[in-house]
Amino acid sequence: MPVEDPHRVACHLDDLLARRGMTVTALAEAIGVTNVNLSVLKNNRAKAIRFSTLTAICEVLQCQPGDLLSVESSVEAQRTP
Amino acid sequence: MGSQSQSHQPGRILTFDRWDFIATRVLIAAITLGSLAITVIWPMTSWLRGEPLRWVVAVDAAVSLPAELTTNPDAAAQWNGEALVTLTEAPASTWLATLLPGVITTIAVALVAVQLLGLLHDIQSREPFAAASVRRLRVIALILLIAPMVTVTADALAGAAVRSAAFVDAPFAFFISANGILVAVGAGLMVAAVAEAFARGAELRADVDGLV
Numbered sequence: 001m002p003v004e005d006p007h008r009v010a011c012h013l014d015d016l017l018a019r020r021g022m023t024v025t026a027l028a029e030a031i032g033v034t035n036v037n038l039s040v041l042k043n044n045r046a047k048a049i050r051f052s053t054l055t056a057i058c059e060v061l062q063c064q065p066g067d068l069l070s071v072e073s074s075v076e077a078q079r080t081p
Numbered sequence: 082m083g084s085q086s087q088s089h090q091p092g093r094i095l096t097f098d099r100w101d102f103i104a105t106r107v108l109i110a111a112i113t114l115g116s117l118a119i120t121v122i123w124p125m126t127s128w129l130r131g132e133p134l135r136w137v138v139a140v141d142a143a144v145s146l147p148a149e150l151t152t153n154p155d156a157a158a159q160w161n162g163e164a165l166v167t168l169t170e171a172p173a174s175t176w177l178a179t180l181l182p183g184v185i186t187t188i189a190v191a192l193v194a195v196q197l198l199g200l201l202h203d204i205q206s207r208e209p210f211a212a213a214s215v216r217r218l219r220v221i222a223l224i225l226l227i228a229p230m231v232t233v234t235a236d237a238l239a240g241a242a243v244r245s246a247a248f249v250d251a252p253f254a255f256f257i258s259a260n261g262i263l264v265a266v267g268a269g270l271m272v273a274a275v276a277e278a279f280a281r282g283a284e285l286r287a288d289v290d291g292l293v
Contacts, residue, residue: 037293047291 008072013042016061016068031056102205106198113187113194120183128180134171136179136243137163139256166247178242182235189228196221210282218276225269229262 017027024042028035033053040046041053054065061068097105128134140162152158168175196217203214237257244254 033293040291041293045291046293047288049293053293 007047008074010070010072011041011044011046012068012070013038013057016063017042020061022061027057027060030060097204102201105201109194109197113190116190117187120186121180124176124180124183128176134166134168134176134179134243136166136168136239138166138240138244138247139254139258140164166243168243168246171243171246175242175246179239182232182239185228185232185235189224189232193221193224196224210279210286212283215276215280215283218272218279222269222273222276225265225272229265233257233259233262 013024017024024038025035028038031038031053033056041049049069054068057068058064140160150158150160200209200214200217203209203211203217208214234257237255241255
């Protein structure tokens with residue numbers, strides 16, 4: 001698959017936050033990222049994530065990168081609007 | 082350039098502040114209006130006022146030296162250069178032919194000025210690495226590559242028209258002066274290379290846009 005194709009990485013920040021009863025604003029404040037940027041990530045509109053941001057999120061949410069991000073199969077991605 | 086308050090800081094030299102942007106815009110406008118005035122309005126006014134048409138034409142055929150220039154016995158010299166022609170009753174077609182190079186130059190200068198003003202706006206609004214800037218730079222490069230050749234051709238046509246109106250039994254001659262063309266082509270290629278750098282910058286900018 002050429003790298004220019006659209007990515008199929010899904011972000012599960014929404015679920016992780018819901019399970020921990022945390023808001024995007026609280027997480028944004030905890031890791032020092034703007035609310036807008038975190039919303040971009042939450043809504044799957046981000047094209048890339050810095051390792052430092054990923055580390056901070058995983059540290060605050062007590063999770064691993066695999067819990068936050070997953071690669072959808074092409075069939076799943078087609079179903080997703 | 083640099084504002085007075087920044088002039089003592091060596092690191093701030095050649096960084097554009099607000100006044101530098103304003104000064105550059107004024108300079109671009111002045112060059113464009115100057116080009117219009119000198120190459121189009123001035124000769125057109127002369128034509129409308131019935132003044133004689135003055136045009137410098139290239140003279141290819143070697144002719145005798147003026148009497149003031151006497152050569153030494155062991156030397157031979159012929160004059161080969163330019164002649165200032167004054168036509169008191171120049172036909173409209175000759176006037177139009179001599180106006181053409183100026184009109185082309187002014188159009189090219191105006192087009193470059195518009196693109197430069199847009200580019201300055203993009204840079205001042207801190208959005209230089211965008212598709213619009215790349216397009217503007219490529220248009221400038223294209224104009225720098227094409228306009229001088231078109232102008233030189235028009236100039237040669239004007240010279241031919243003046244020669245045929247001024248000289249008795251003048252054979253049709255088409256003199257192309259390549260002065261400045263190489264500089265313009267070089268500048269055009271440089272701007273095209275800068276446009277390519279901006280295109281890479283725009284790609285990087287697009288990558289960073291979705292970075293969290």
